[in-house]
Amino acid sequence: MSREQMVEHARLFYDQGTMVGTAGNLSARADDDSFWITASGRQKGQLSTGDFIRVGLNGDVVEVGASDNKPSAETSIHRIVYELFEDAGACYHVHSIHANLVSNMTDGNQLELPPLEMLKGFGIWEQDPLIQIEIFENHLDVPRIAREIQLRFAHKSPQLAALLIRNHGVTVWGRSTEEAKVYIELSEYIFRYMTLAKQTGMR
Numbered sequence: 001m002s003r004e005q006m007v008e009h010a011r012l013f014y015d016q017g018t019m020v021g022t023a024g025n026l027s028a029r030a031d032d033d034s035f036w037i038t039a040s041g042r043q044k045g046q047l048s049t050g051d052f053i054r055v056g057l058n059g060d061v062v063e064v065g066a067s068d069n070k071p072s073a074e075t076s077i078h079r080i081v082y083e084l085f086e087d088a089g090a091c092y093h094v095h096s097i098h099a100n101l102v103s104n105m106t107d108g109n110q111l112e113l114p115p116l117e118m119l120k121g122f123g124i125w126e127q128d129p130l131i132q133i134e135i136f137e138n139h140l141d142v143p144r145i146a147r148e149i150q151l152r153f154a155h156k157s158p159q160l161a162a163l164l165i166r167n168h169g170v171t172v173w174g175r176s177t178e179e180a181k182v183y184i185e186l187s188e189y190i191f192r193y194m195t196l197a198k199q200t201g202m203r
């Protein structure tokens with residue numbers, strides 16, 4: 001079941017350094033109207049299937065899992081992703097060093113990605129694709145970030161099933177937990193490439 005997969009993926013991301021401490025949150029759609037998401041404040045390297053909360057698309061907590069589970073403020077971002085993208089079955093958000101570094105490569109709200117082969121993993125099958133990832137400002141008031149995502153994507157679909165929050169992290173969504181995991185790994189590869197390329201004076 002999806003919660004077991006998320007426990008496994010959180011452990012993997014923890015080991016890779018993108019879910020350090022309690023950072024980040026993973027979620028998977030339970031049915032059309034709700035999703036399971038990691039509870040607030042849990043150590044991501046030591047999750048169990050009881051550390052999830054089921055939240056409705058209206059934001060209400062439907063099921064708490066363990067009795068002291070609390071929803072994270074970042075739940076609002078997951079909720080918007082499920083609302084915007086009907087085929088999203090999972091949404092993963094991690095705090096990656098490389099994501100934060102590349103989020104500062106522009107002051108604008110879009111960042112051009114290098115035309116790497118790895119983009120095919122996101123379903124982009126073009127010769128030398130020109131792909132921009134959308135960047136959102138980080139706000140202490142997380143629901144404000146969610147509202148800005150909702151507003152921008154309501155007008156224009158993103159080119160990639162991923163977005164950056166500046167100096168905060170990356171969020172991806174896929175049809176399944178497996179697909180979301182792959183997207184996290186692909187984005188990490190691309191951001192790491194960009195950081196290294198900048199260091200070595202390449203594009």
Ligand SMILES: [Zn+2]
Pocket residue numbers: 023024025074093094095168169
């Ligand atoms: Zn976060």
